Amino acid sequence: MDVVETIAGVRRRVARARAEGLAVRLVPTMGALHAGHVSLVRAARADGGCVVVSLFVNPTQFGPGEDLARYPRPVEADLAACRREGVDVVFHPPAAEMYPDEPRTTVHVSGLTEGLCGAHRPGHFDGVCTVVAKLLHIVGPDAAYFGEKDAQQLAVVRRMADDLNVPTRIVACPLVRDADGLATSSRNAYLSGTERRQALAIGQALAEARRRIEAGERDGRAVAGLVEGRLDAAEGVRPEYVAVVDPDTLAPLGRIGPQVLVAVAAHVGETRLIDNVMLRGLGQG
Amino acid sequence: MDVVETIAGVRRRVARARAEGLAVRLVPTMGALHAGHVSLVRAARADGGCVVVSLFVNPTQFGPGEDLARYPRPVEADLAACRREGVDVVFHPPAAEMYPDEPRTTVHVSGLTEGLCGAHRPGHFDGVCTVVAKLLHIVGPDAAYFGEKDAQQLAVVRRMADDLNVPTRIVACPLVRDADGLATSSRNAYLSGTERRQALAIGQALAEARRRIEAGERDGRAVAGLVEGRLDAAEGVRPEYVAVVDPDTLAPLGRIGPQVLVAVAAHVGETRLIDNVMLRGLGQG
Numbered sequence: 001m002d003v004v005e006t007i008a009g010v011r012r013r014v015a016r017a018r019a020e021g022l023a024v025r026l027v028p029t030m031g032a033l034h035a036g037h038v039s040l041v042r043a044a045r046a047d048g049g050c051v052v053v054s055l056f057v058n059p060t061q062f063g064p065g066e067d068l069a070r071y072p073r074p075v076e077a078d079l080a081a082c083r084r085e086g087v088d089v090v091f092h093p094p095a096a097e098m099y100p101d102e103p104r105t106t107v108h109v110s111g112l113t114e115g116l117c118g119a120h121r122p123g124h125f126d127g128v129c130t131v132v133a134k135l136l137h138i139v140g141p142d143a144a145y146f147g148e149k150d151a152q153q154l155a156v157v158r159r160m161a162d163d164l165n166v167p168t169r170i171v172a173c174p175l176v177r178d179a180d181g182l183a184t185s186s187r188n189a190y191l192s193g194t195e196r197r198q199a200l201a202i203g204q205a206l207a208e209a210r211r212r213i214e215a216g217e218r219d220g221r222a223v224a225g226l227v228e229g230r231l232d233a234a235e236g237v238r239p240e241y242v243a244v245v246d247p248d249t250l251a252p253l254g255r256i257g258p259q260v261l262v263a264v265a266a267h268v269g270e271t272r273l274i275d276n277v278m279l280r281g282l283g284q285g
Numbered sequence: 286m287d288v289v290e291t292i293a294g295v296r297r298r299v300a301r302a303r304a305e306g307l308a309v310r311l312v313p314t315m316g317a318l319h320a321g322h323v324s325l326v327r328a329a330r331a332d333g334g335c336v337v338v339s340l341f342v343n344p345t346q347f348g349p350g351e352d353l354a355r356y357p358r359p360v361e362a363d364l365a366a367c368r369r370e371g372v373d374v375v376f377h378p379p380a381a382e383m384y385p386d387e388p389r390t391t392v393h394v395s396g397l398t399e400g401l402c403g404a405h406r407p408g409h410f411d412g413v414c415t416v417v418a419k420l421l422h423i424v425g426p427d428a429a430y431f432g433e434k435d436a437q438q439l440a441v442v443r444r445m446a447d448d449l450n451v452p453t454r455i456v457a458c459p460l461v462r463d464a465d466g467l468a469t470s471s472r473n474a475y476l477s478g479t480e481r482r483q484a485l486a487i488g489q490a491l492a493e494a495r496r497r498i499e500a501g502e503r504d505g506r507a508v509a510g511l512v513e514g515r516l517d518a519a520e521g522v523r524p525e526y527v528a529v530v531d532p533d534t535l536a537p538l539g540r541i542g543p544q545v546l547v548a549v550a551a552h553v554g555e556t557r558l559i560d561n562v563m564l565r566g567l568g569q570g
Binding site for chain 2: 011101103104106107129140160163164165
């Protein structure tokens, strides 16, 4: 496995893979790899070719007062995980390599970024889209892999790639839960034992929403009300939003159609968590 | 010469050139080709490989009340010019091919777009950057060729390409003047004979600015004042702005250093014209 810290270096490495006739796969991450990231790497490996994982805690997607400084950066453990998973190239640039100057260019997706997390994290998705565009330009992959855990990010990145004709296939991979039902997240490391137990109420509320929808509930407001009620009743959980929306357009669904995203953000202690249930191919209910 | 109207078609054509080991050159234009465009094509051809010219009047870079509807579209003459110049591929998409949905994604460059033309054409450079990003993603060229005539556009596109790590070299080509000294522009076609004679004052004022700077003038405000005075005195010319700025950052220059851009926009009749003088490698004066 090659660990590369420069843009020129990773381009050379990818060019070598291309010269060998290999397709190139990119798994963009902020490191602190967990089972969700591993599932992305495995999906990339299953598609064949040269698998590149980027580890970069992108400062431009953190707002003032957010957790940029304390975001976990267990680099040695991340590299070990990449080795274990058969990753070919790790791109691990310092911030000055990615942003040598004060960046002036922003990629903005309107419409999909105003609600949900976007309403509470102004500028976050501009930072995400811009760094994803940079990584796609640097690595030039055939496909890039994103988790459905970050459902709004996935919708926004897909829309950006479509609108800008980015020649990379955006591949979505299912949300991964730990054995206790908590959605995997690098931020779970912030939780105390008590907080982690309290946080389980989020996944349980969403599981109940899934059961109700699968049983035929099609009233979006009723589903949102159900989840809100569960979260309001849960000790230690302070819900930020509950959204019942189309997973592609993120438009609110009064009436649930063939596909739905039920998305939640909530604070547990000092930690902000997100979780969701995404259902496609639903019948009439 | 292949004329291609679809994104998939031009990608296939470019992939064929790549498979033959050719480099790919893109000359993005809005058509109505003139000697300035021809100079870009010749620069691209001189660099070797497969030369792609795009002809696309991009609606998103026109503001309300601007000349989108009447912008000249002499497609047959443009194709003939491309054939004459040995172009390999013309990409001539309909608007619905470039914008199948209401576009939501915008590429914005801050700092370089607020002044000069940006102050008078809100949203123009967002439209330019976004369509250039799309064209670069569609064609995937090794190099793309832009005229120094559109000096602010060049600076903005360069900055975008740098900030986003676009893997395409941005090549600048000198402004081209007609025999009477008027800077070549597709919009010159709007001018009556009288207006064209009146418009020559713009290039003459800039030529005088160039002489003064080459003779050692380093006071940016004095140069701006000289050009403003000439334009104010010129019959039929209504100056919009005169800027003496750094050609890369577009920051105003009180004191002219090693490089300078003197840029003008002015209305002659109903037609808005831009022109400039760009000087690099200047001594101390």
